Amino acid sequence: MNENAIKFRLMKADDFDAVVGIDSKVLKASRPEYYEMKFEKLFKSNDYVPTSIVAENEEGAVAGFVMGELYLGEYGIFQEEATLDTIGVDPDYQNKGIGAKLISEFVEHLKTLGVRKIYTLVDWNDSALIHFFSENQFSPSKTINLERSL
Numbered sequence: 097m098n099e100n101a102i103k104f105r106l107m108k109a110d111d112f113d114a115v116v117g118i119d120s121k122v123l124k125a126s127r128p129e130y131y132e133m134k135f136e137k138l139f140k141s142n143d144y145v146p147t148s149i150v151a152e153n154e155e156g157a158v159a160g161f162v163m164g165e166l167y168l169g170e171y172g173i174f175q176e177e178a179t180l181d182t183i184g185v186d187p188d189y190q191n192k193g194i195g196a197k198l199i200s201e202f203v204e205h206l207k208t209l210g211v212r213k214i215y216t217l218v219d220w221n222d223s224a225l226i227h228f229f230s231e232n233q234f235s236p237s238k239t240i241n242l243e244r245s246l
């Protein structure tokens with residue numbers, strides 16, 4: 097594969113099947129309902145600014161994606177904080193720098209919109225994903241999530 101042939105663009109509603117397909121490949125479990133909810137929110141409401149990015153291979157097929165949210169806010173004012181909710185690279189395309197490029201494209205796009213901080217949540221036990229985020233300049237936040245089982 098020619099890594100330079102990978103192109104990055106904003107995600108569209110039509111990318112739904114490709115995103116669900118990659119997610120089920122990386123997680124080995126399908127969760128279309130989660131993405132139906134996310135796509136509904138991001139592409140059908142006017143409350144969120146487009147921020148999610150996909151990586152396309154030479155043939156225009158989606159090889160990876162990063163999804164995030166930037167809430168437009170009251171009076172259409174962009175917020176200074178955004179979230180990175182999900183990232184996934186097709187296993188056939190991993191370890192080629194696509195994940196890192198997805199993050200940098202996402203970050204550069206958010207910077208142009210005035211965002212100053214990106215939050216994401218990672219499973220404490222997923223050391224590979226924590227390592228990936230650490231390599232891409234994410235560090236532990238000063239706030240921690242608390243929970244109580246009921």
Ligand SMILES: CC(C)(COP(=O)(O)OP(=O)(O)OC[C@H]1O[C@@H](n2cnc3c(N)ncnc32)[C@H](O)[C@@H]1OP(=O)(O)O)[C@@H](O)C(=O)NCCC(=O)NCCS
Nearest residue numbers: 122181182183184185189190191192193194195196228231
């Ligand atoms: C985490 C994930 C997005 C990384 O994607 P990726 O495209 O493989 O990421 P990169 O290629 O940028 O980096 C991965 C490794 O490849 C290495 N690499 C980058 N370019 C390379 C190249 N040309 N040749 C060899 N290795 C390379 C990187 O240095 C990195 O190595 P490291 O782990 O030792 O730091 C991918 O593994 C994934 O989809 N995992 C599942 C994520 C998940 O669980 N998502 C759901 C919850 S958010």
